[in-house]
Amino acid sequence: MSVTQADKGRIFRALHERDGAFIIPNPFDAGTARLLAHLGFEALATTSAGYAFTLGQRDNTVGREQMMVHAAAIVAATPLPVSADLENGFGDDPETVAETIRLAAAAGLAGCSIEDSTGRPGDPIYEHAHAVERIRAAAEVAHALPFPFTLTGRAENFLVGRADIHDTIRRLQAYQEAGADVLYAPGLRSRDDIAAVVRAVDRPVNVVMGLQGVPLSLADLSSLGVKRISVGSALSRAALGAFLRAAKEMMDQGTFTFAEEAVSYRDISAMFEK
Numbered sequence: 111m112s113v114t115q116a117d118k119g120r121i122f123r124a125l126h127e128r129d130g131a132f133i134i135p136n137p138f139d140a141g142t143a144r145l146l147a148h149l150g151f152e153a154l155a156t157t158s159a160g161y162a163f164t165l166g167q168r169d170n171t172v173g174r175e176q177m178m179v180h181a182a183a184i185v186a187a188t189p190l191p192v193s194a195d196l197e198n199g200f201g202d203d204p205e206t207v208a209e210t211i212r213l214a215a216a217a218g219l220a221g222c223s224i225e226d227s228t229g230r231p232g233d234p235i236y237e238h239a240h241a242v243e244r245i246r247a248a249a250e251v252a253h254a255l256p257f258p259f260t261l262t263g264r265a266e267n268f269l270v271g272r273a274d275i276h277d278t279i280r281r282l283q284a285y286q287e288a289g290a291d292v293l294y295a296p297g298l299r300s301r302d303d304i305a306a307v308v309r310a311v312d313r314p315v316n317v318v319m320g321l322q323g324v325p326l327s328l329a330d331l332s333s334l335g336v337k338r339i340s341v342g343s344a345l346s347r348a349a350l351g352a353f354l355r356a357a358k359e360m361m362d363q364g365t366f367t368f369a370e371e372a373v374s375y376r377d378i379s380a381m382f383e384k
Contacts, residue, residue, distance in 0.1 A: 113189040115218055116257035122153055122191035122220040123258040126292060126314040131332040133339045134316075136195075138164055138346040140187035141382070147188035148381045153220070156184055158195045160346030169343075170229055174200035174210060182217040191220035193260065198225045202236075204247030211251040211261070221260030223294060223316075224248050226281065227270060234270040242284045249289025262316060263290030268297030275303050279310045286313050292338065294318075301326065301334065308335035318342045 113121075125132050134153050137143035138160030146154060159169035161180050172180075181194045194214055199207030207224060214222045226241040228234055236244065245263045252261040263285030267278045275298075282293045294316040298304050304326075308315050314337035319326070331339055356368035 115215075115220070118189075118191035118218075118220040119257040119259055122193065122260055123291075125153055125191075126260070126337050131328055131336045131339055133328060133341075134193065136160060136341050136343065136345055137184060137187075138343075138349075140183050142345065142349075143184045143187040143190075143192075145381055147190050151190070153191045153193070154184065154188065155193045155340050156181055156195050157343045157346060158197050159343035163343070163346055163350060170197060174213070178213050178217050181214065181219055185218035192218070193221035193223065193262065194219050196222045196224060198227055198229060198236075199244065199248065202228065204243045207244045208247040208251045211248045211259075215252075215255050215259060219259075221262065221291075223262035223264050223292075225264040225266050227264075227266040235266060235272065238281065238284065241281065242288050245285045245290055246288040252291075253289060260291045261289065262292040262294050263288070265293075265295045266297075268295060268299070273299075275306060279307060282307060282311050286311050292316055296342070301330075304331070304336065305334050314338060316340055319344070 132152060134155045135146050135151055136155050136157035137146050138157055143154055158172065158177070161177070162169050162172050165172065177196065181192070185192050196210055196214060199210040201207060201210070211222065224245060226236045226244070228236055235241070249261055252259040263282065265278045265281040265285070267274055267281070278295045282295060286293060290313065292314045293307070293311050295307055296318045298307065298317065304317055315335070316338040317331055317336045318340050328339060352368075359365055359368050
């Protein structure tokens, strides 16, 4: 039986409503999406950085049209609900962000995240009121769709060097009031900051583990009240790390021991069987 977009939307929303946290890993192409589904994960999220790396580009250099094609490919790869990392919505104004949500729904996504980062080094975060208007515009479109579309509002302070937990919480609270369904402040680096965010808002909280300064497990984060755990570009970077170590071994030593740790041809082929 095929899974409709409406089914995926309901399934994805329900994951945030049950007890405990769930892991939403971040594939970077259709193949890795299929592998994660094969392993039993219940939902997937794209990674803008991980995808950019597959193109030989830096993060935040992929345009909206190309990113939507990528998101649709991830959606088509498995029957799982997919949420997309749509950066800052690919534009400053609320109207552009609203159109990005419409395109996200058309791509088959069950949700997406919108950042308050401008992408401009000298002025990295949108002014508070403008940032709220952008989330409100996204939420109006998301909540008018004929199925549950889960909008995540992201506060990027910690990623741009503004380790201000008070402003971060103030922003997340405002994004909640503007209609965000999930709240997310990537780069939080302490148990206390994570707990403070969870206590301060009345929406499910996402935490990205790839950027944590302390090793917190699924059980640890569940105990803090976190609902969703993503890994950002960490899976992509782990794969690239293995690739670079293997290439360096060949270049520097002329040996090939890296192949001893490679997944077997037979095993990987079996995982890709229909």
